[in-house]
Amino acid sequence: MASPIEQFQVKPVLPFDVTFTNSAFAMAVAVGAAYLLFSRGMRDPGMIPSRIQSVCEMIYEFVRGIIDENVGREGRPYLPVVFTLFLFILFGNLLGMVPGFFTFTSHIIVTFTMAVVVVGSVTLIGIARHGTHFFSLFAPAGAPKFIYPILVPIEIISYLIRPISLSVRLAVNMTAGHIMLKSFAGFTVAMGVFGILPLVAAVGLTGLEIVIAILQAYVFTVLSCLYLNDAINLH
Amino acid sequence: MRRFGSAAFGWCVATLPLAALAATEAADEMVEVDAQHAEGMPQLDPDTFASQIFWLVVFFALLYWLVSRKILPAIEQILETRRRRIADDLDRAAALRAEAEEAYTRYESGLADAHAAAQARLAEVRERVQTEQAERQAKLDADLAARAKEAQQRIRAAREQALAGIDSVAVEAARAATSRLIGVDVGEDEARRAMQAVRGEAA
Numbered sequence: 001m002a003s004p005i006e007q008f009q010v011k012p013v014l015p016f017d018v019t020f021t022n023s024a025f026a027m028a029v030a031v032g033a034a035y036l037l038f039s040r041g042m043r044d045p046g047m048i049p050s051r052i053q054s055v056c057e058m059i060y061e062f063v064r065g066i067i068d069e070n071v072g073r074e075g076r077p078y079l080p081v082v083f084t085l086f087l088f089i090l091f092g093n094l095l096g097m098v099p100g101f102f103t104f105t106s107h108i109i110v111t112f113t114m115a116v117v118v119v120g121s122v123t124l125i126g127i128a129r130h131g132t133h134f135f136s137l138f139a140p141a142g143a144p145k146f147i148y149p150i151l152v153p154i155e156i157i158s159y160l161i162r163p164i165s166l167s168v169r170l171a172v173n174m175t176a177g178h179i180m181l182k183s184f185a186g187f188t189v190a191m192g193v194f195g196i197l198p199l200v201a202a203v204g205l206t207g208l209e210i211v212i213a214i215l216q217a218y219v220f221t222v223l224s225c226l227y228l229n230d231a232i233n234l235h
Numbered sequence: 236m237r238r239f240g241s242a243a244f245g246w247c248v249a250t251l252p253l254a255a256l257a258a259t260e261a262a263d264e265m266v267e268v269d270a271q272h273a274e275g276m277p278q279l280d281p282d283t284f285a286s287q288i289f290w291l292v293v294f295f296a297l298l299y300w301l302v303s304r305k306i307l308p309a310i311e312q313i314l315e316t317r318r319r320r321i322a323d324d325l326d327r328a329a330a331l332r333a334e335a336e337e338a339y340t341r342y343e344s345g346l347a348d349a350h351a352a353a354q355a356r357l358a359e360v361r362e363r364v365q366t367e368q369a370e371r372q373a374k375l376d377a378d379l380a381a382r383a384k385e386a387q388q389r390i391r392a393a394r395e396q397a398l399a400g401i402d403s404v405a406v407e408a409a410r411a412a413t414s415r416l417i418g419v420d421v422g423e424d425e426a427r428r429a430m431q432a433v434r435g436e437a438a
Binding site: 018020021023024027028030031034035045046083084104106109113171175 | 291
């Protein structure tokens, strides 16, 4: 029997939880920081770029170079998506290097969602461009016919595994690096005077982690472009 | 093609809430299992999945909007402006170069014309000088010849006169010599005849 005061019960309306967490906050800051960089850099763009404008143009030409090299001219329409992907991961990784800041790219669900969207979009693009011919991707031309029974399943599995490898690579890199940094930081405190040794190691590791932060953003973007190239140009 | 890329992207974004819902349901089933080892990796806690996917979609879409509407147009515009400026400068440089080459060609042909004109003028002057000189030479030759002839006549007259003088001197000398040597006074006429006879022999 329903209680007369049950009507005053506060309940979530959405069927899933959308709490604004520290992860969401980190994403907001990453987007804000990325936009801040570019709005500052391109506020009054000059024929001779200012320093911050050069940074913006370098990032742009870097991403455009990735597309041009891996996909070619037909990849140009996807520049906005690829550029967004690169910026989002880059700023997520780099902001994670700020002590006390949350690294949302260390969460497999975040990277997996991005990877699924990338591979899913790329598959749809491939089917839209080539129809059923797209599935020739799984039967590479030039291979002898008799190994097809082995080759085709392998190709299909490797295709299906793409979202997993793409996402796990990024999340595990971020997670492992941050665990290592945190451990060394812990040793520094625990070892007292001799904590200088793990401190030195932690300083070195911080540099390494910054490199990895940039490198992994690049790797994710390049692999996305390679998948896009598969879909657009087949093999 | 760009529109299709956006559409495919949009489709995947739109299906994400469904995926999130499925993830939440799966998470509900795993709650009991998860509670047993709550100290595991937070990354593997399915309770956070739905919210993280939701905010990922929100902020990724926001960044996509910012990139495609604000960031990329601004960068592409300045790069295009710079590219066009450089191309314009190169074009202008090429035009100036062509102009300079044309001016050089004009200068060369002008120089060649002037050279030819000068040569023609020089040849004309040289010819005129030569004819003038030849004329003057001829006149001078004629003048000299006339004067030489006149001088010869004068010399001949003087010589005849002198010879005539010599005859009388020789006659006088002969008469004086004979009177001194042999003491005979020869008449003037006779001495003259003798001398003319001697000269006739000598001649």
